[in-house]
Amino acid sequence: MKQTAVTFRQAKGQRKLAMLTAYDATIARLMDDHVDAVLVGDSLGMVMLGRPDTLSVTMDQMIHHCAAVSRGLTRPLLVCDMPFMSYHLSPQQACANAGRLVQEGRAQAVKLEGGRHFCPQVEAIVQASIPVMGHLGLTPQSLHSMGGYKVQGRGREAAQALLDDARALEQAGVFAIVLECVPAPLAALVSRSVGVPTIGIGAGPDCDGQVLVWQDMLGMVDGLSPKFVKHYAELGTAMRQAFQTYADEVRAGTFPAAEHTYGMDEKDLEKLY
Ligand code: KIV
Ligand code: NA
DSSP states (O other), rough: OOOOOOOOOOHHTSOOOEEEOOOSSSHHHHHTOSEEEEOTTTTTTHHOOOSSSSTTTHHHHHHHHHHHHHOOSSSEEEEEOOTTTTSSSOOHHHHHHHHHHHHHHOSSEEOOSSSGHHHHHHHHHHHOOOOEEEEEEEOOOOOOOOTTTTTOOOOOHHHHHHEEEEEHHHHTTSSEEEEEEEEEHHHHHHHHHOSOOOEEEOOTSSSSSSOOOOOHHHHHSSOOTTOOHHHSHHHHHHHHHHHHHHHHHHHTTOOOOGGGGGOOOOOGGGGGG
């Protein structure tokens, strides 16, 4: 069945929601039968474009990748991130840019980072009939003001603030809320306290769904990965082995073999010069 923001919202309490990121049509096609929603995350700045953070990602980049993902999807809900500074200035700016993600990127919903301060933006986009997903906890676009990537919501005041933000977002009309790097007991409390699904990443098992970056969950990212990343395959290792074997065979002349090669009647080559 085709998933929509409506079916996604209604899943709360009925079934758990599985979401993954994607940035291109080939990967989207591979996920098509298997997840409820696909997110074109602004993590594309890091995993696709090699940037150190998400801050430099542009609207045009998001649209380019979202449109590519849309061509690979038939069933899951397609959600696209609003990049840094594409919704911060005003509800009008937020609405215009959300509209571009839908019209040019073929997104079926948008996601933006932040709590009560961004409720006017959420309301304006929802008014324009574009479903909005919230994002609380570790919000990577706030890297500099958070003082780094760290667990959010620890301590009584921070926990209350996160809970208030979740309630404010629900009131503003979001259909779901991502909780990133939030202690599991707080994520569980937020999940019980709002009527929309919570989608966790590093937020424990009691969220209504989960999301992961696909390169992370397939073991393709080098270096230290956060605690919440589970590797469902070691594709990074498998790919390096394949690249090495290919290079070895090319150098040895064993690839291509007969079965990879087109023939012809060699008489047709006689007396050619
Ligand atoms: O950009 C992204 O990939 C995200 C998810 C990790 C939630 O926002
Ligand atoms: Na993001």
